[in-house]
Amino acid sequence: MIEIRHLRKEYPTVTPLRDVNTDIRDGDVIAVIGPSGTGKSTLLRCINLLETPTGGSIRIDGEEILDPKCDVNVIRRKLGMVFQSFNLFGHLTALENIMKPQMDLLDRSKQEAYDRSIELLRKVGLVQSALLYPDELSGGQKQRVAIARALAMDPEIILFDEPTSALDPAMIGEVQAVIRDLARAGKTMMIVTHEMNFARSISNRVFYMDNGEIYEEGTPEQIFTNPQKELTRRFIYKLKVLEIEIENDAFDVPGAYSEIANYCSSNQIPPKTALRIQTVFEELVQQILIPKPGEAQIRFRSEYAEADESAEIIVEYSGEVFDPETDENQLPLTLIRNAASDLQSETLQDGTRTNRIRMRIRP
């Protein structure tokens, strides 16, 4: 239904969309997730041309909408849009907000428009508020009217741009319930959202967007329980990552300690966990790996998952293999085992650092 190829949007200073390629099919419910500023909203706004893409192609039902000859206003009628800030028309009642576009743009009679509007208001549970003005409605009510307004135009797809981000927590539920009903009824939708549980429960496809592209795509299961790529993992698990590279013996060890301290305090890592991360660095890197013969080529990496407050340490290094089971440095190893569990060693095939050791910091 919608084919997007090499879609690009550039501004003078930033490039929110670098290269987006995807197909949206009938009946899809697509959740678009990802960190802020990675082009999620821009993608939605490019699809209905609220932003003009600077390159690529978008075909809707086979028609190239970036063609200057294409009538944008006709295309937009096929695409419903629900905004973060509702954008209800302030001078019209809720009912008229839904009726007017039908009468103005779809040539429906007032009676037809009215009947359809009432039906939709009933569907979103607001038939009692039909004659209220937007400023007399709560945020959640406004968003439900906005959804009804989009539905009244019988669009082929509805684009939701962070529909619950501007709402009080207490009102998020009512809006999500309406969207969930639509998903169940098989409406084609694309939803940009920061509500992970919501995204997971309603969608059949998830786009993880980062760096101006669809970085990883999959079913909700794949993306939320088993993300494959580095940035997706970091995002899904809310990983806080610290990497320290050691190129040679002349490495600034006190500097590394202050880096670790900063990392721990700025990510609100509990003091106990912080101390253990530091212990692992001290015993493993400073006591065992650096003193080994040959140039030290070490990468110390700490991943802290905010979701379950767990931390994992991964150390890659070059040269001779060090086996925690047989190594003679037993005192540092004991200290490491006190701080962390599940020590695993493996050998890597490529790169200068051919050995890797990973462990979980004890909770």
Added chain:
Amino acid sequence: MSRTRKKRILFVLTAGLVLLLVLCGCGGGEKTETQSYTRLEELENKRIGVTTGSVQSMQVEQRFPDAEIYYFSSEVDCLAAMKAGRIDTFAGAEAIVKFMMAENPDLTCVEESLADGMKAGAAFPKTERGKELCDQYSAYLVNAKQSGLYDEVQEIWYGPDESKRVVPDLYTLPGPNGTLKIAADTGSVPFTYIKDGKIVGVDVDLVTRFCKEYGYKPEIVVMDFPGILPSIASGKCDFACGGIAMTPERMESVYFSEPTYEGGSVMAVLKAPEEAEAGGMFGSIAVSFEKTFLREGRWKLFVEGTGNTLLITLLAALFGTLLGFAVYLLCRRGNRIANKVTAACVWLVEGMPMVVLLMVLYYIVFRSVGIGGLAVAVIGFTLTFGASMYGMLCSGVNAVDRGQTEGARALGYSDRMAFFQIILPQAIGHIMPSYKGQVVSLLKATAVVGYIAVQDLTKMGDIVRSRTYEAFFPLIAVTVIYFLLAGLMIRVVELLMKNINPKNRKPEKILKGVVTHD
């Protein structure tokens, strides 16, 4: 007590207080005068009023180098200022002051005259046609002086019989040889002034007789004295009549006819209180009232002036609104350069004082186009009102959240439809309160149209003052009428606002023509 009621009471109290202050001011001014002056030397260090650009102003500047000189636009204003105690004396042409004294028992003049031998006549533009007309008129005057006709006319206007002072032929001459546009001031009794709502005076009479003999149709264009010389220099009028004093400087820019007045300049002063004939406070108010409104049907002047003020205000508001709207629509999607040009024009129009803009339009832009002062006033105020309308629209539309446009565009509205259906109705809501203020300021701003020969309410007040020599009733009447007009405007705009505001619609209207099932 409701808010509006409170407001209304507050308004009445304030208005009453202001009125009281004005009354006290009038009364108090007269009482400060304790002595009268009899010799010119006594005036050396006094506050002296003169008319801007008059011969007397130069004479006063020469004779009283140490005096404080105040410049007014007519002798009548000088008199009002003297009565209010703002000046001690003023200088005027002998004839004018004599007529003032006839109406004002407490006015007199210093016996020793300021200067003698002042000559005044009609002024003509320095063009070939001006020269030709000037020669014709001078020849006519010389003849009239020889035949005795001139003295006859003088007798009519300076004599005791008020009923003879009319110019019956002024409006009826057929004018086979064309029309002459003649500039005349309205406040110089006995030269040119308004009586029974018509322009009369010894100079008007002479000019009319001249036109009759030479087959011209006279058309008198009345204006303030300071506007007279510019109007003939710019060709707006064919010549100017009415006691225009001949000075060497003026002779450089215009031709003067044979003099129609020769006389001196005198210093007018108030009589000492004991000399002034005492009249009861109430009695004098009644007389003043009668003089201001009833005599010669002067209330008609107020009515006519109100009509003109209202006409200019309403037309300018209407056209200005349309103009501002049209310009805004053209600029809304316009390119940068076009918008910069518009902004510059708006800046120019808004930056210019209204009087200056009107005079530029009247004397320069439309000098050779045959449109009258009223039309020029409407054009001028249309421009300024259009400029502020444009500004209001810009800020009103900007005040509408951008999301409204996006919401409409996303539904499939075209840019144009989105603007008219969604943005504009909301912008109007933002504009209305300042629009109300602008209409009222427009009404008040029209008070300056007297400069371009339009007889609006303010000008009519001046004309009446120039006949009654009293400031109080004409000014109060003008003030009250402006207040009423402003109130009327506010009511009209408020009514409009109420009807335009979509939120004032009744549910029945929203659902009109729909079967609701429940």
